Amino acid sequence: MKADSWHMQGLGIHTNTPYDHVTALQPGFHSLDSQQSSKEEWQQILERVSAGDNDLTHDYTILGPPPAAIAAFDPSPRQSIETSTAMGFEPQMTTSGSNPALYPFIPVEPQFGGWTATSEPSLSYPPAIPEHEQWSAPPASMMPNGLPASAHVHPSQFYYPQEPHFTSAGPSPMLSQGSPHDSDFVDVGWDQPDVPQPWLDSSGSDEINDIDAIEVCYAQLLWRCLKEAPEHTMTLKELYDWVREHSQKAKDPKNRGWQNSVRHNLSMNAAFERVPPRESQGVKKGSLWRLTPAALRDGVISTTRYRKDPKHKPLKRATPALKRQISGAKGGQATRNAQRRQQQLREARSYPNLLTRQRHNDLRQPHRPGPPIMPPMPFYDNHPLPHPFMPLYDHPPSPYFLDVDDQISRSAPLTPPRVQMLYDSQPKSMLSEFNFGHIDFTNGGIIGGGGEHEYFAPDTPSLGTEASYMSDDGMQSLLSHNASREPTTFPVDV
DNA sequence: AGCCGGTTAAACAAAA
DNA sequence: TTTTTGTTTAACCGGC
Numbered sequence: 001m002k003a004d005s006w007h008m009q010g011l012g013i014h015t016n017t018p019y020d021h022v023t024a025l026q027p028g029f030h031s032l033d034s035q036q037s038s039k040e041e042w043q044q045i046l047e048r049v050s051a052g053d054n055d056l057t058h059d060y061t062i063l064g065p066p067p068a069a070i071a072a073f074d075p076s077p078r079q080s081i082e083t084s085t086a087m088g089f090e091p092q093m094t095t096s097g098s099n100p101a102l103y104p105f106i107p108v109e110p111q112f113g114g115w116t117a118t119s120e121p122s123l124s125y126p127p128a129i130p131e132h133e134q135w136s137a138p139p140a141s142m143m144p145n146g147l148p149a150s151a152h153v154h155p156s157q158f159y160y161p162q163e164p165h166f167t168s169a170g171p172s173p174m175l176s177q178g179s180p181h182d183s184d185f186v187d188v189g190w191d192q193p194d195v196p197q198p199w200l201d202s203s204g205s206d207e208i209n210d211i212d213a214i215e216v217c218y219a220q221l222l223w224r225c226l227k228e229a230p231e232h233t234m235t236l237k238e239l240y241d242w243v244r245e246h247s248q249k250a251k252d253p254k255n256r257g258w259q260n261s262v263r264h265n266l267s268m269n270a271a272f273e274r275v276p277p278r279e280s281q282g283v284k285k286g287s288l289w290r291l292t293p294a295a296l297r298d299g300v301i302s303t304t305r306y307r308k309d310p311k312h313k314p315l316k317r318a319t320p321a322l323k324r325q326i327s328g329a330k331g332g333q334a335t336r337n338a339q340r341r342q343q344q345l346r347e348a349r350s351y352p353n354l355l356t357r358q359r360h361n362d363l364r365q366p367h368r369p370g371p372p373i374m375p376p377m378p379f380y381d382n383h384p385l386p387h388p389f390m391p392l393y394d395h396p397p398s399p400y401f402l403d404v405d406d407q408i409s410r411s412a413p414l415t416p417p418r419v420q421m422l423y424d425s426q427p428k429s430m431l432s433e434f435n436f437g438h439i440d441f442t443n444g445g446i447i448g449g450g451g452e453h454e455y456f457a458p459d460t461p462s463l464g465t466e467a468s469y470m471s472d473d474g475m476q477s478l479l480s481h482n483a484s485r486e487p488t489t490f491p492v493d494v
Numbered sequence: 495a496g497c498c499g500g501t502t503a504a505a506c507a508a509a510a
Numbered sequence: 511t512t513t514t515t516g517t518t519t520a521a522c523c524g525g526c
Contacts, residue, residue, distance in 0.1 A: 217500060236515065249501090257502055264502085267517050274516085285510055286515050302499050321520080327503030328521025335500050335523055 215248050215338060218265040222272060223291065223300040232291035233275060236263070239289060255334070257327075269303040271295030 216224075225242045226232045234242070243262055244250040250258045266272045266289055275288035 219500085255502080257504090260504085261500095261502065263516060264518085267515095303501095321504090323504065324502095324519090324521045326521090328501090329523080330503075331501035331521070332523030334502070338500075340524095 217302075217338075218243075218249070218261050219269050219271065219300045219303045221247055221249075222262065222265055222269075222289075223295065226272070226289065226291040227296060229291075232296055233288045235288055236266070236286045239266070265303050269300065271300040 221243055222239060225239060225246075226234055229238075239262060240250075240259055243258065247258075249255055249261070252258075266274075271292055272295070273290050273292050275290050
């Protein structure tokens with residue numbers, strides 16, 4: 001294989017096994033020598049993995065189509081079965097237990113130069129992966145921002161260094177113009193539900209593939225977008241554009257208030273902050289919105305945390321205002337629909353055999369008894385390493401739940417979080433649950449607790465608002481609610 | 495039963 | 511003056 005990784009397609013094995021039989025392609029990529037490992041050999045492996053063969057020398061986690069799909073591949077060099085290691089794997093990660101994962105590949109854009117270095121107009125895109133009863137879309141949380149579950153994206157791509165993604169009115173962080181992930185490929189099935197969906201289950205049902213099924217809440221949408229934006233900052237209009245393109249919420253003609261909801265979330269969620277005018281020069285109208293460092297690191301939590309302390313909740317009117325009643329009902333319906341979709345997705349994800357064995361996890365994670373913690377949305381992170389990383393348990397409570405005075409009074413620097421690396425070779429069975437302590441992937445990474453508070457601006461209007469509502473008791477109840485769950489853990493960027 | 499998360503809509507003010 | 515932007519409140523529904 002050449003260093004040109006455009007043509008890596010077909011099935012690949014994402015592995016942290018020793019690099020024997022592996023030929024370096026370019027940083028982070030290795031190609032199995034096709035002379036030494038035939039298609040048949042790989043097919044055998046895939047079949048054994050799929051069957052849950054316990055005698056395999058390595059652990060495998062299937063994240064790609066079942067072996068039957070292999071037969072459809074044209075064994076041309078461009079479609080050879082290859083091994084890749086996500087870039088940034090550190091040596092120690094290759095020495096212990098192995099746990100490769102099988103992925104579908106898509107053409108991989110050259111990393112160097114970022115998305116602007118588009119080229120090769122005559123890209124050959126991967127063939128559609130045949131339908132298979134055991135194959136369904138990967139978890140939404142494993143898909144990069146804005147991509148439908150039908151898109152075939154090699155996870156290592158998520159870790160590529162990327163140029164700042166967003167140009168105003170550009171299509172998306174991921175779907176920058178000229179990218180092979182642009183509409184020619186990725187958008188197939190996004191806006192065109194009639195196009196055959198390779199990742200669709202064999203019934204042809206749209207249950208799994210329905211983009212609604214991976215719809216996430218506004219706060220998460222905004223978080224995802226801002227996370228990848230240059231300086232994690234965007235204008236309101238850019239946010240509108242992004243949500244319009246990437247959320248079914250904005251596509252629903254009945255939902256005329258989605259922009260209002262966007263603004264509502266921006267205003268009310270402490271994950272987002274308005275950039276002071278002096279920093280947003282050049283913005284003619286409105287201001288810039290930025291992801292707070294804490295939110296960047298820890299993810300976003302529910303906007304509704306600003307609900308008033310129940311003790312201070314104003315009395316409901318004896319007869320609710322009719323207009324509010326109507327809008328409330330609409331909101332309720334929308335929530336119900338969204339939750340039904342989530343439920344469908346959860347059911348779809350519970351397909352057997354897609355998430356398989358895990359043997360060496362305990363060896364790799366001797367100090368952490370619980371399930372692996374994944375970051376809220378690792379896939380768009382610019383960090384070259386295939387994190388997730390996780391800190392241990394000695395974090396302070398979420399800044400979002402700290403009293404303002406308390407925050408101000410804490411001046412001593414906090415102990416930096418200790419981090420522990422987890423890689424994609426972690427048990428995928430946990431992915432099927434989509435709940436990593438506080439990091440619940442059913443909501444795309446909305447977390448129930450935050451990290452340190454050092455970045456938190458005490459004068460954040462929203463917090464002030466919140467604090468003004470929150471009595472001590474109210475705060476305590478929130479904290480105790482928080483504490484009643486699993487130990488708080490916070491994925492972090494390093 | 496009551497709280498929480500998520501959503502929608504509205505009212506209102508300020509800015510452009 | 512109108513439109514956009516930003517903030518806040520209120521209402522509903524489903525889950526827990």
